Amino acid sequence: MKTQDQCPQCSRINEVLSRVGDRWSVLIVISLARYGTLRFNELKRNLGISQRMLSRTLRELERDGLVNRTYHPTIPPKVEYNLTPMGESFRQPVEILGQWALDNITNIDAAREKFEANHADA
Template sequence: MLDNDQCPDCKRINEVLSRVGDRWSVLVVISLAQYGTLRFNELKRNLGISQRMLSLTLKELERDGLVNRTYHPTIPPKVEYNLTEMGQSFREPVSALGYWALENLTTIDAAREAYDQSAEP
């Protein structure tokens, strides 16, 4: 294991990867990359995510500079989200991860089934 002298930024890298590598962040970035600007409820509906989890995820992505939040003071209020320039630069690695998951779903399902069967008493 590397200590702070060998990798002074490892803790910070871990913090960033924990944020951008979590399931919902990846799916939000993929959705915004695919559709451009989306309203909160469009994202919620597309992802099948709870309102609370989507709100937390979007706040963290906005805090990290990956997502823009635009509030329109209309009745009812309208809030839209899109990727920042940095969020756009994150599209490629996130898309690669998403495509890898899609391409390997069957293999992963088979591996899980084999593991579960071998673990049964």
């Protein structure tokens, strides 16, 4: 039996998760959920992300309908981002994932140390 027969929607699920499950997308959604509308440079500064990576990730999130981009033709130009209704619906699962990461970082660090100690000779 082919994998596709076992999970006919797995390729679609994979497609969505590869977009919304990457670290920068998750952190951008968390930031916009917490602070509302943010300018490009505010996101860049808050996340410590490169300009190129932020531009790319925001463009993909906008393409997928999770983020709104609003351009204000001022001098200098101002670009703001906020969550769409679909982005808002993604807020709770992302916040839960983020909180899980914070709650378990100490355990993950300990597991990594143990793993490294056990595999130092390998």
